[in-house]
Amino acid sequence: MTLPNAPTLAALKHAAAGMANRDTPFIFDEWYVAAFADDVSRTLLPRRLLGKRVVLYRSESGQVVALSDRCAHRAYPLSLGSLEGDTLVCGYHGFRFDTQGNCIEVPSASKCPKGIGVASYPVIEKGPLVWIWMGDPALADPAKLPEQEWLGAADWKHSQGGFQLQSNYVSMHENLLDLTHLSYLHAKTFGTPDYARAAFRSEVGDGYFALYRDVVPTTLPPVWAEPTGLVGCDTAARIVKSEFKSPAFHQVNVNFYDSQLPESQRQVSRIRTAHLLTPETQSSCHYFIVHGRDFALRDDAVTAFMHEQLFKAFQEDVDGMAALEQVWETTDADEMYEMSVAADGPSVAMRRYLKARAEPVASLVRVSA
Ligand code: FES
Numbered sequence: 001m002t003l004p005n006a007p008t009l010a011a012l013k014h015a016a017a018g019m020a021n022r023d024t025p026f027i028f029d030e031w032y033v034a035a036f037a038d039d040v041s042r043t044l045l046p047r048r049l050l051g052k053r054v055v056l057y058r059s060e061s062g063q064v065v066a067l068s069d070r071c072a073h074r075a076y077p078l079s080l081g082s083l084e085g086d087t088l089v090c091g092y093h094g095f096r097f098d099t100q101g102n103c104i105e106v107p108s109a110s111k112c113p114k115g116i117g118v119a120s121y122p123v124i125e126k127g128p129l130v131w132i133w134m135g136d137p138a139l140a141d142p143a144k145l146p147e148q149e150w151l152g153a154a155d156w157k158h159s160q161g162g163f164q165l166q167s168n169y170v171s172m173h174e175n176l177l178d179l180t181h182l183s184y185l186h187a188k189t190f191g192t193p194d195y196a197r198a199a200f201r202s203e204v205g206d207g208y209f210a211l212y213r214d215v216v217p218t219t220l221p222p223v224w225a226e227p228t229g230l231v232g233c234d235t236a237a238r239i240v241k242s243e244f245k246s247p248a249f250h251q252v253n254v255n256f257y258d259s260q261l262p263e264s265q266r267q268v269s270r271i272r273t274a275h276l277l278t279p280e281t282q283s284s285c286h287y288f289i290v291h292g293r294d295f296a297l298r299d300d301a302v303t304a305f306m307h308e309q310l311f312k313a314f315q316e317d318v319d320g321m322a323a324l325e326q327v328w329e330t331t332d333a334d335e336m337y338e339m340s341v342a343a344d345g346p347s348v349a350m351r352r353y354l355k356a357r358a359e360p361v362a363s364l365v366r367v368s369a
């Protein structure tokens with residue numbers, strides 16, 4: 001039995017203390033995905049985002065509105081009320097709110113009290129996504145939205161889906177920036193044995209973390225081999241770039257081609273996946289996924305095949321992260337530790353960044369201690 005001795009355990013805990021985990025506060029001043037655009041309609045949509053209750057709906061002109069889902073009067077959920085034109089009427093005593101969250105009518109009073117209302121949140125609808133800013137509204141700059149032009153582009157074919165992840169969002173970000181798990185957690189779907197051993201390089205910037213892994217030559221699993229026409233090819237190239245773009249957005253780019261062919265003759269098939277994480281509570285997360293490809297654009301059978309196969313693989317992450325969350329949930333804090341290996345470098349850097357963003361003062365104190 002090789003358990004860490006006391007000095008090792010202390011060192012592991014010290015290292016872990018600088019990294020975000022399930023107990024780290026949320027980072028509010030960022031754009032997060034509140035919903036798929038298709039899911040926001042004239043029906044009130046309640047959603048918990050970064051621990052806060054929010055209700056979403058569209059105005060009559062189609063603009064997305066996001067308000068705090070609690071009435072200013074007795075805190076009844078506004079999502080149980082009703083829409084009248086662009087206004088939301090509380091289902092308890094009928095207080096009426098406009099799209100900015102201002103209370104504009106109190107049925108039992110001849111005059112509506114001034115200065116009463118609920119929080120409204122800045123939103124941006126772009127392509128298939130509705131983004132929300134849960135932090136200081138004065139800082140909600142649309143320019144801070146991470147680049148995502150391909151999501152709405154006509155030369156990419158998209159499919160989308162999502163999960164309610166029973167895990168904190170930090171674990172899922174780490175999962176996405178860690179490609180060594182593919183050969184194991186995804187052994188039955190898109191992992192191959194050579195994947196975990198392939199050399200990788202990383203890029204660590206200010207709030208940007210990327211991992212590159214070129215698996216060449218390789219034999220692709222069916223999920224990639226079939227749509228790219230590389231079935232039976234043992235000289236395939238699988239060129240992967242996994243990027244943490246913001247606390248809300250992680251993107252995976254993969255290029256496939258036959259490495260035997262001269263560069264001029266290669267047909268490169270590209271796929272991209274946007275993994276969009278919005279914390280719900282400290283131990284659960286909205287996990288929105290948009291997948292795209294730049295080949296076989298009009299082939300619905302390819303869309304259906306890839307969607308089914310990919311979401312089967314993503315379910316493995318969802319189940320895996322829920323299992324991991326349970327260990328943290330049910331193990332005494334003084335028995336919990338994590339140890340990192342070289343391949344964890346980018347994700348450790350990313351978790352330190354999240355910690356510093358969430359708790360800047362605590363991080364500074366720790367660094368100077
Ligand atoms: S709780 Fe909403 S009107 Fe009373």
Ligand SMILES: [Fe+2]
Nearest residue numbers: 175181186317
């Ligand atoms: Fe995974």
